Amino acid sequence: MIPGRRRITFLSKKTGLPQLWSWDAETASCEQVVELPDRVMDANHSPCGSQTVIGMDYKGNEKQQLYLLNNETLAVQELMVSPQHFHHLGGWYPCGKKIAFASNRRGPGLFDIFVQDVETKQAEVVFRHEGRCVPLCWLPDGSGLLILSDVTNVVQSLYVLDLRSDEVREIGVEGAGDYASVQVAKDGTGYLVTNAAENTMALYRFYTDRAGAAMLVHVPEWDVEEAKLSPDGKWIAYTVNEGGISVLNLYEVETGASTAVKLPRCVIQSLSWLSEGELVFALKSPVLPGDIWLYRLKDETFQRITTFGVSETIQHLWQEAELHSFTSFDGVQVPYFYYGPNRTERTGLPGGKKAPTVVYVHGGPESQIRFDFHPVIQYLVSQGFNVVAPNVRGSMGYGKTYLNLDNGRKRMDAVADLAWMVKDLARFETIDTGKIGIMGRSYGGFMVLASLTHYPDLWAAGVDIVGISHFRTFLENTGEWRRKLRESEYGTLADDSDFFEEIAPLNHSRNIKVPLLIFHGRNDTRVPVSEAEQLYADMRARGQEAELVIFEDEGHQTEKMENHIALNTKIVHFLKTTLGK
Numbered sequence: 117m118i119p120g121r122r123r124i125t126f127l128s129k130k131t132g133l134p135q136l137w138s139w140d141a142e143t144a145s146c147e148q149v150v151e152l153p154d155r156v157m158d159a160n161h162s163p164c165g166s167q168t169v170i171g172m173d174y175k176g177n178e179k180q181q182l183y184l185l186n187n188e189t190l191a192v193q194e195l196m197v198s199p200q201h202f203h204h205l206g207g208w209y210p211c212g213k214k215i216a217f218a219s220n221r222r223g224p225g226l227f228d229i230f231v232q233d234v235e236t237k238q239a240e241v242v243f244r245h246e247g248r249c250v251p252l253c254w255l256p257d258g259s260g261l262l263i264l265s266d267v268t269n270v271v272q273s274l275y276v277l278d279l280r281s282d283e284v285r286e287i288g289v290e291g292a293g294d295y296a297s298v299q300v301a302k303d304g305t306g307y308l309v310t311n312a313a314e315n316t317m318a319l320y321r322f323y324t325d326r327a328g329a330a331m332l333v334h335v336p337e338w339d340v341e342e343a344k345l346s347p348d349g350k351w352i353a354y355t356v357n358e359g360g361i362s363v364l365n366l367y368e369v370e371t372g373a374s375t376a377v378k379l380p381r382c383v384i385q386s387l388s389w390l391s392e393g394e395l396v397f398a399l400k401s402p403v404l405p406g407d408i409w410l411y412r413l414k415d416e417t418f419q420r421i422t423t424f425g426v427s428e429t430i431q432h433l434w435q436e437a438e439l440h441s442f443t444s445f446d447g448v449q450v451p452y453f454y455y456g457p458n459r460t461e462r463t464g465l466p467g468g469k470k471a472p473t474v475v476y477v478h479g480g481p482e483s484q485i486r487f488d489f490h491p492v493i494q495y496l497v498s499q500g501f502n503v504v505a506p507n508v509r510g511s512m513g514y515g516k517t518y519l520n521l522d523n524g525r526k527r528m529d530a531v532a533d534l535a536w537m538v539k540d541l542a543r544f545e546t547i548d549t550g551k552i553g554i555m556g557r558s559y560g561g562f563m564v565l566a567s568l569t570h571y572p573d574l575w576a577a578g579v580d581i582v583g584i585s586h587f588r589t590f591l592e593n594t595g596e597w598r599r600k601l602r603e604s605e606y607g608t609l610a611d612d613s614d615f616f617e618e619i620a621p622l623n624h625s626r627n628i629k630v631p632l633l634i635f636h637g638r639n640d641t642r643v644p645v646s647e648a649e650q651l652y653a654d655m656r657a658r659g660q661e662a663e664l665v666i667f668e669d670e671g672h673q674t675e676k677m678e679n680h681i682a683l684n685t686k687i688v689h690f691l692k693t694t695l696g697k
Contacts, residue, residue: 117388117396118187119165124388124396125149126408127156130424132677136170136185139408139421141390146422150190152183155675160205161187162212167234169195169215171205176671177639180204182217184234196232196239206251210258216242216251225596229263229277243277243284248597252298255324262298262306262324268604270294270482270519274308276324288322289313289329293516297343297354300324307332307352309340315515319343319354319367333367333374339513344387344395345369351413353395355384357513359439359451361487364397366413377411379418383488396421400488402455403434425489433498437487437505442540444509444533448521451514452506452537453485456546457497472551472576472695473502473541475534479558481522481605484513492684499688501695502547508533508563524607525615531566538574551695555579555687558643558672562587565621565651572627577694579687581635582643582672585651586620588613593644625654631661633690635683637670663690 117124122141127134128148136149136156150170157180158171166187171180180203182196196203196217206216206229215234218227227248232239242261243249249265255276263275263284272295274288288295293312300306306322308329318334333340335356343354352367362384364377382401390396395411405425411418437453444450457471474496478485485505493503507513508530510522522530534554541547554575556564561583568578584590587606591599607615617623632655636648645666652664665686667679674680 117390118161118168119163121165122390124390124408125159125161125168126386126398126422127159128424129675129677134675136168141394144421150185150192152192158205160207160215162208163210164212167212169205169208169234171203173671174199175639175669176637176673176675178202178641178671182215195234195237196230202227204250206261207253209254210256216254216261218248218250220597223596225600227597229261231279242279242282247600253300256300256302256304260324262300264295264298266601267292269601270605274298285327287324287327289320290327296341299343299345301345301349303349305349307343307345309343309354311339311516315517317341319352332372333365337515339515341513342385342387343367344389346389346392346395348392350392353387353389353397355387357484360453360484360507360513364411377416381487383486400425400486402437402487402489402494403431405489405491430498434489434494435497439487440540442537444536446529448509448518448533450506450508450533450537452504453487454544455493455497455503455505456544457500457502469546470548471500471502471546472553472691473504473547473549474691474695475537475552475554476503476505477534477554477556477560477563478505478507478511479556479560480512481510481530481559482512482519483559484511491680492687495684495688496691499692501691502544504537504541506534506537508537523605524612527606527615528566528570528619531563531570534563534567535571535574551576553577553579553691553695555581556583557581558583561643562621565625566619568630568632569621569624569627570619572629575630577630577691578628578632579635579690580632580648580651581674581683582637582640583634583647584643585625585647586616586622588616588620589622589650590643590647593646595641598642622651622654625651625660626658628655628660631690631694632663633687634662634664635674636664636666637672637674638666638668639671642672 125138128137134155138149139146160169168185170183173180184195204218220227228241229243230239231242252262261277265273271292276285289310289312291312293310296309298308309317311317317339319332319340320329322329339357341357356363361381365374367374384397386398388396393413399409400406407425408422410421441449441451510530554564561580564578564580634648636645655662
């Protein structure tokens with residue numbers, strides 16, 4: 117929300133590239149705020165609403181640079197630009213004269229905290245850190261900053277930096293865990309979500325002047341995933357992730373009572389308050405592409421305030437997902453979403469006829485496939501494919517115990533989950549288990565390659581998107597700061613190189629019996645393009661069937677609309693050819 121105005125801003129790809137858009141509550145109008153030459157990654161409004169800091173990277177490299185937007189004239193000027201470095205925005209000083217950000221100027225893996233005057237553009241280092249950290253927000257009186265420091269990829273520490281004394285104090289909840297939705301009210305009371313003391317994420321009240329916190333909401337089986345305090349401090353809107361589906365709740369600060377808000381099954385993200393009694397958020401489901409919705413507390417009504425996801429020509433093709441689970445090799449219950457197209461209506465095939473299936477593996481690995489809109493999945497379903505999207509061990513959303521089941525030398529247990537899932541799919545009359553393809557992005561790409569090399573007889577085709585072909589070469593060539601965080605989960609170069617050699621898809625690529633389609637972005641700063649190039653070269657030298665497509669203007673994500681279209685069109689053609697559709 118833009119302070120002092122009944123206007124919200126959000127990012128949309130409507131023009132083909134993520135850009136900043138706004139919705140005005142007074143006129144109910146929606147428009148693009150400004151057109152920038154590359155992907156907008158972040159936007160943060162000044163306390164008075166007159167200026168906005170915008171973060172933009174270059175061709176997908178994720179090295180965000182900072183620009184200052186005048187909200188009246190819409191003029192944009194450089195604020196902090198150093199193309200070889202990362203910049204993570206940390207919010208505005210209460211009077212609107214300064215901002216805080218983190219950057220790795222001192223070294224590739226060393227992120228220090230800077231404070232910059234937005235008028236003079238002078239910046240100074242206020243905190244030096246031997247690792248990755250980000251400023252979250254200023255204290256209400258401007259005397260300090262809240263800082264989140266990464267310990268591992270899923271564990272952080274929360275600190276208060278006193279800018280008057282340079283003292284740094286750890287606060288928050290005792291224990292090791294993830295932190296989210298950290299915010300401080302005007303009176304200095306803080307709220308956050310963490311799993312530091314529990315297996316799942318819980319909502320806490322914390323204090324900026326001392327360690328410790330008071331638990332407000334905990335759902336033992338599921339994560340409280342996001343929370344947002346209302347402007348008057350009376351309500352906290354929060355969501356609970358129940359197996360990939362969001363449940364929206366309102367917590368009354370004075371009484372401690374929670375009330376669930378009735379919604380259809382969906383995924384809710386980016387909670388924000390338009391006013392004391394109006395909550396806005398992004399809502400998605402398999403049949404509802406992302407739009408912004410408004411909820412009025414007084415009359416308990418909803419309003420869809422953007423219609424970017426409306427498509428009268430194709431929305432009748434979109435299919436809901438069914439939630440299933442299976443028992444893996446060691447008794448672990450593994451959930452998955454199943455999308456089965458209505459073949460009689462959609463493709464003219466006889467009802468009940470078996471059809472080819474695509475297994476879609478999410479990245480992370482500490483991520484989660486959700487009950488939201490996945491364009492590539494819906495595209496495949498509309499073409500008559502079954503699609504199965506699992507949350508194998510190591511996925512988020514099911515507690516720390518499940519999250520850690522694939523760490524280190526347990527890595528291949530997650531790959532085994534996929535093999536056991538194929539057995540479970542045999543119970544569906546509509547699935548032809550002789551025609552199952554597998555695709556995935558990033559860590560999901562590794563899962564594709566590991567499945568094709570270690571369980572080669574289960575698959576009929578593979579699609580690897582920005583995947584890892586060898587953990588040793590990945591760790592050697594990824595960003596220095598990322599290497600440290602990833603070693604905490606994958607294993608270290610010093611101690612686990614023998615295991616990396618043992619499981620590496622690159623070392624077992626001779627086992628691949630099916631066609632493989634590989635995609636990568638040239639500017640990927642997470643998984644270097646060399647991971648794709650070395651695998652492709654190895655397979656082609658042996659005469660195996662493989663194709664490599666490199667997007668010269670993308671990084672780890674595929675952001676440009678024309679590249680999305682090219683990628684998904686090629687994937688569907690490839691799968692139709694290889695799976696016999």
